[in-house]
Amino acid sequence: MSLSKARPALLLVLFLVAALFPLVFSNPAITTVAVFTLIYAASGVAWNIFSGYTGYIALGHAAFFGTGCYVIALMCEHWNTPAGYEPFLFVPVAGLVAAVLAIPVGAIALRTRRHTFVVITIAIFFIFQLMAFNLSGITNGSSGMSLPLLLWSGDFFNIPFYYASFILLLLALGAAWWIRNSKYGLTLLAIRDDEDRARGLGVKTAMMKLSAFVLSAFFVGMAGAIWAYFMQNFFPQFAFDPLFDVSVALMCFMGGLGTLSGPIIGALIVIPAQQYLEIQIGDSPLYLVLYGVLFLAVILLLPQGIVPSLSRWWATRKSRHLEAAAESSEGTPGAQQTVVAESR
Amino acid sequence: MSLIEVHEVSKAYGGIHALDACSITVEKGSITGLIGPNGSGKTTLFNVITGYERVDSGSITFDGKPITNAHPDDVFALGVGRTFQLTRIFPRLTVMENMHVAMQRKGLRALLGRWSSSHEQERARELLNFVGIAHLQDLPAGNLSYGQRKLLEFAFILIADPQVILLDEPAGGINPTLIQQLAGRIKSLNELGLTFLVVEHNMEFVMNLCHKVMVMHRGSRLTEGTPAEVRANPAVLEAYLGE
Numbered sequence: 005m006s007l008s009k010a011r012p013a014l015l016l017v018l019f020l021v022a023a024l025f026p027l028v029f030s031n032p033a034i035t036t037v038a039v040f041t042l043i044y045a046a047s048g049v050a051w052n053i054f055s056g057y058t059g060y061i062a063l064g065h066a067a068f069f070g071t072g073c074y075v076i077a078l079m080c081e082h083w084n085t086p087a088g089y090e091p092f093l094f095v096p097v098a099g100l101v102a103a104v105l106a107i108p109v110g111a112i113a114l115r116t117r118r119h120t121f122v123v124i125t126i127a128i129f130f131i132f133q134l135m136a137f138n139l140s141g142i143t144n145g146s147s148g149m150s151l152p153l154l155l156w157s158g159d160f161f162n163i164p165f166y167y168a169s170f171i172l173l174l175l176a177l178g179a180a181w182w183i184r185n186s187k188y189g190l191t192l193l194a195i196r197d198d199e200d201r202a203r204g205l206g207v208k209t210a211m212m213k214l215s216a217f218v219l220s221a222f223f224v225g226m227a228g229a230i231w232a233y234f235m236q237n238f239f240p241q242f243a244f245d246p247l248f249d250v251s252v253a254l255m256c257f258m259g260g261l262g263t264l265s266g267p268i269i270g271a272l273i274v275i276p277a278q279q280y281l282e283i284q285i286g287d288s289p290l291y292l293v294l295y296g297v298l299f300l301a302v303i304l305l306l307p308q309g310i311v312p313s314l315s316r317w318w319a320t321r322k323s324r325h326l327e328a329a330a331e332s333s334e335g336t337p338g339a340q341q342t343v344v345a346e347s348r
Numbered sequence: 349m350s351l352i353e354v355h356e357v358s359k360a361y362g363g364i365h366a367l368d369a370c371s372i373t374v375e376k377g378s379i380t381g382l383i384g385p386n387g388s389g390k391t392t393l394f395n396v397i398t399g400y401e402r403v404d405s406g407s408i409t410f411d412g413k414p415i416t417n418a419h420p421d422d423v424f425a426l427g428v429g430r431t432f433q434l435t436r437i438f439p440r441l442t443v444m445e446n447m448h449v450a451m452q453r454k455g456l457r458a459l460l461g462r463w464s465s466s467h468e469q470e471r472a473r474e475l476l477n478f479v480g481i482a483h484l485q486d487l488p489a490g491n492l493s494y495g496q497r498k499l500l501e502f503a504f505i506l507i508a509d510p511q512v513i514l515l516d517e518p519a520g521g522i523n524p525t526l527i528q529q530l531a532g533r534i535k536s537l538n539e540l541g542l543t544f545l546v547v548e549h550n551m552e553f554v555m556n557l558c559h560k561v562m563v564m565h566r567g568s569r570l571t572e573g574t575p576a577e578v579r580a581n582p583a584v585l586e587a588y589l590g591e
Contacts, residue, residue: 182460187453190441190463194449197438203420204398204430205450206508 026166035162039234041275042169043227047248048255048267049176050223053183054216055253056262059196060114063249064125067109067132068102068221070244072228074136075101077149077238087152092168095229102225103218110217114210117199126246133244148239151232165234172230173268176223180264183216192216196262250295251278258302260309269310274298351376351512351543352397352428357406358567359392366392368567369406374512379534379544381554381575384564385588390547391433393564394514398430399423411511425452429505430514433547435497439490443481443500446489447472450504472507479503479533495522502533512543519550531557555579563587 026035047069055062075098080091113124136143143149154161183189191212194202203209232238252267255274259266281291306313352374359367367389374380382390395401397408399420407416415423438446448463451472476482479499484492489500498518505513518534519527527550534544534557548554554561555575562572565587571578578584 185462186460187448187463188459190445190448191459193441193445194438197440198436200400200420201432201436201438202449204400204424205504206421206424206452207449208421 022170026163030159032158032162035166037276037279039162039165039169040279041271042166042173043231043234044251044255044275045268045271046169046173046176047224047227048252048259048271049173049180049264050220050227051252052220052256052262052267053176053180053223054213054220056256056266057183057189057192057196058213058216059262060117060213060217061122061253062113062125062217062220063122063253064109064113064127064129064132065221065224065252066245066248067129068106068224069228069231069248070132070136070240071102071105072098072225073232073238073243074143074149075225076229076232077151078142080152081149085152087154089164091152091233092164092230095168095172095226098229099222099226102228103222106218106221107214110214110221114213114217126249129244129246129249133240136240136244143240146240148237148243149232150237151235153236165230169227169230172223172226177264177268179219179223184264188212193262247292251275254295254299254302256309257299258306258309260311260313263309263311266309266311349376350374351411352545353409354393354397355407355409357393357396357408358404359389359396359401360404365567367396367403370564370568372562372569372572374543374545375560376511376543377538377541378559379538379546379557381558381561382545382547382564383549383551383554383561383578384570388564388587389567390564391516392567394430394516394545394547397423398428398514424508424510427509427511428514429508429510429512431498431501431505431516431518433516433520435494435501437489437492437497437500437504439488441489442486443476443489443492444469444472444485446500447476447504447507450507452508475503475506478506480529495526498522498530499526502530506537510542512545515544515546515548517548518546519548519553527553 025038029035029038047065051062051065054060072095076091076094079085079094079097085091085094109128113121113128116124137146139145156164183192191202191207194205194207195209195212199209228243232243235242251274255270256267257270258273259268259270278291278295281294285291302309308316350373352372354370354372356369356371357367358365358369370389370393372382372393382393384390392401396403397415399415399418399422402417407414409415410423410426410428413426415426415428418426438449441449445463448468451468453459453461473482473485476485479502481492481496481499481503484496489497492500502515502518515534518530522530531553534546538544546554546558558575560572561575561578563570563578563581563584570587571581571583573581
């Protein structure tokens, strides 16, 4: 059986499962976990457009997530928006504001590379968090902000958030897929492999990196806005949460950095596990220790991530079949070809 | 007519003068060799011409246009391609994808289009055929041997139709047959009008290929001439072997 032929059908099934999920499993405890998973999956896919494709590991995207939270909260407050579906209209605006803020942030951070870049993004994130605490005239300081109080019934409450974050995930995924097949995306991957060589081939690397950074911030800002409305109120340390970046990076490394499905698979594992542990051991930060263990396990056992490892396994299996079928064939180049083809 | 003109360029790293008021010219349509002992500034010269390093003083022009301290991407866009001493390709992209990186497009719509457009694909395949690695086009470039990587790097430089190519030790670390092939490719491209500036330690390669040879010593040009003249010059031997 060829995987590429079965792919459209498989994708359709997955789409239907995801679209019908909250109608089948209507238990609010389950749909709550599903909403968190979708918000993080969308964030992961967006983060991956920048960090996965260019190889620049950004650990400050929580700055844009938090920006999204504050933008939607401030807009609702300013216009006295009634609770209901209207606040969802502010979600794209929250993304735009996050993207605009990402321009100077990216322009500064992207002057550096590798470890320095990681540290700079973390530092910039903490500046955002500090501002949320200290600009109390705008942000309400440490008492946080509230959004319009929703009076939806417990059974229904999660449904709009499920579909809002599902649409966001599909949009982010569409962007990631489009970019992966475009000249632009190829350029980003070239930057990942050897930035200076790419510059020597006429690639405007600074512009390419910055635009990918801004695009990923746009989606992450929207994810933050949905999350904030879902939570109904938030404190600055949870809107601007360093754990956001740890989770997103863990998801993407686990699923497969730079792959399309990797961040989603990572989110499906990491976020429900985290939610489960929080319920089981309460709010104690013990699950952080488990995060650490998980991170180490991924780096040690699956440094490539689940998706690339699986596709490599699939390719070697397939090439063994081919070799068995035609014993004289020179199977190895074919095997490597499929690795490349399948790990997208 | 000179294509590249380097005028009195200096570049120091701390107290070390990698280039010391170095002046060279590369004639249009020539294959110019650049030789000299290790540390004489050959690679630094390549780096300042192609924009990877900034000069401390002096000026560089390409085809009459100033390119002193220009960015590497702009220098390439003007028509100056280069290879690296330690071959640099994109190891996790396929050979074909490597070729497409060098094929730049202008404008947002073109950038967001699929990278594998048909006429670009044809051109890429043509050049892979020219260097003889077309059968490897779907392999990750990281799987290629060192010699094949050199050929790939050479091929993707060619894709943008440069006017001059700077080759940094093209024959280093590859087998004699491949060296012969490479020399043949360089000669046939030169006949089509392409200019080459070649840094190389393999003297046989340089002497057979180049019209003119320049000798670098301690960051500046020691002498230049035809291969035969340079070979006969006692100062060159002295530079290599010491006094």
